[in-house]
Amino acid sequence: MRVLIVAAADPARHTGGAERVAACLAEGLGHEHEVTVLSLADEAPDPGPVPWTRLTVPLQAPYHPAEAEGASIVEQGVWHVKELHGEGMRDRLDRALAETGPFDVASVHNIQGLGFGVFDALAAHGIATVYTAHDFKLASPVLNRRPEGIGRVAAALEPAYQAWVRRRTRSLDRVVTPSRYLGRELVDEGVVEPDELAIVPNGVPTDVDHVLDSPDPRLTMYGALAEHKGVLAFVEAFAASSADLDLDVAGTGPLAEEIQAITETDPRIDHLGFVDEEQLATQVANSLATVVPSRWPENCPMVVLESLAAGTPVVHTARGGLAEICPPGELGVRLPEHPVDWNDAIETLNEERLIAMRPRCRKVAEQRYSVPRMVEAYEHQFRDVTGGS
Missing domain, CATH: 3.40.50.2000 (Glycogen Phosphorylase B;)
Incomplete structure (x- = not known):
């Protein structure tokens, strides 16, 4: 199976939760499948060889509104809307996918900087898509739904935002959440249908060689x-x-x-x-x-x-x-x-x-929560959405 893993930040260069899951998944799947990891190009230090094929696309400038020196709040807000919409990035992804040939399935883990245009590009190439919700992006324009500051403004916008998200994610074949909690939230708010949802907890390496029986106080x-x-x-x-x-x-x-x-x-x-x-x-x-x-x-x-x-x-x-x-x-x-x-x-x-x-x-x-268990669970989802290919 040809698997495309999408993580906006290169899993080989960054250590956020979504990136670590993507890296473990890419390495685990690589034993039996052909794996390519697509991410945004950045200037982080190159870690050297990795056990998967790397595919990068140029960033939109700026990558995050906070990096726009001198930009007003309104200008930053407009950029954020454009980033979510992802029209420009969709075209870049389309060109990248055209050059790399067909994939059986895409596992998408982080679209910060890519926007929802990534789903349009994958659908245009007939690639079955499994999206893992590592945050509240499907339900709220504020990822962690903080109750203070901008979170209050975002809460008022959520109904309209969720309706827009439902239209932009119609092409998804499966939505994975690492917790039952988030899965229930997305279903209860009508963002995801119950039969489109799967729960796959994150996995971490468990072959730890520094376990102690008598820790420090x-x-x-x-x-x-x-x-x-x-x-x-x-x-x-x-x-x-x-x-x-x-x-x-x-x-x-x-x-x-x-x-x-x-x-x-x-x-x-x-x-x-x-x-x-x-x-x-x-x-x-x-x-x-x-x-x-x-x-x-x-x-x-x-x-x-x-x-x-x-x-x-x-x-x-x-x-x-x-x-x-x-x-x-x-x-x-x-x-x-x-x-x-x-x-x-x-x-x-x-x-x-x-x-x-x-x-x-x-x-x-x-x-x-072991990596092999997580990889096996994702393989099951991939086979399900591709008809067992």
Whole structure:
């Protein structure tokens, strides 16, 4: 089978959740199928040879409205609408597909910068298309549906936006969501028909060689340091607690300075800044638990799956798909709904109980969230939409 994987950011150069899924899928499928990965050309460092064929198309300029120096909010908004519509990109994709010959199926993972025109181009070439919704793009013009700021404006526009999306996605043969939560949301809002939907959880490498039975008495929290991720609220709750633990915060973002200021008054808390993948994997494996205090609905976050694969339990909220990955008390500790109540939850974290959960975390990762399981599930979807070719 000739498989085209579409990910706007090159999976070999970028490490976002959608890109990591696309990379694992491309490598796994490559053992039995001919795989090509299509992405936007960019200036990220070239990682060298990869086990798949690479196909790139030029970016629209600018790639993101924030990169348009001196552009007004209106000008940026117009660019964003054009990007979503994707007319110019559709023509570029059409030319690229014409040069590479026919594909049996396309697996689309991220259309940021490509727009919905990618679906038109694939349909024009008769390519069966499976789209994986890693975010709320089918339901909302704001990917994470934040309740503050522009999120309120976007909420008012959602009915019209969803009607437009339904017209632009008629050519899709299947929509995959990594969580039941997002699948239900898309069906309930009429964006996807139930018989067009499939649930395929994300997969992560589970052959981890740094699993520890006796971790350090330390919590690790990493990722984007932004309001909707709940990181500042958790750091503040931890600082107000008397927990006999350390808290390491890795990552960058708009809240970095505020978090750094708190670390200067509490020796238990350390802001590590950017940490590379290898160092971060060791950090997570050495930790008593990974903290995921999201304040917005998560889908199937890689940070949770990677933590489980390392045998590290998760201290988490129950937003979105987090609740289905981590049943209460099984793979970590569930935080209360409101941050004002997190202090008590932190105070009562039990080291022995968390350490006892580590074997179960590993087992769940291997059984439910391994890369081979994910690849097999996608292969099933591909055969279904192509009639078994």
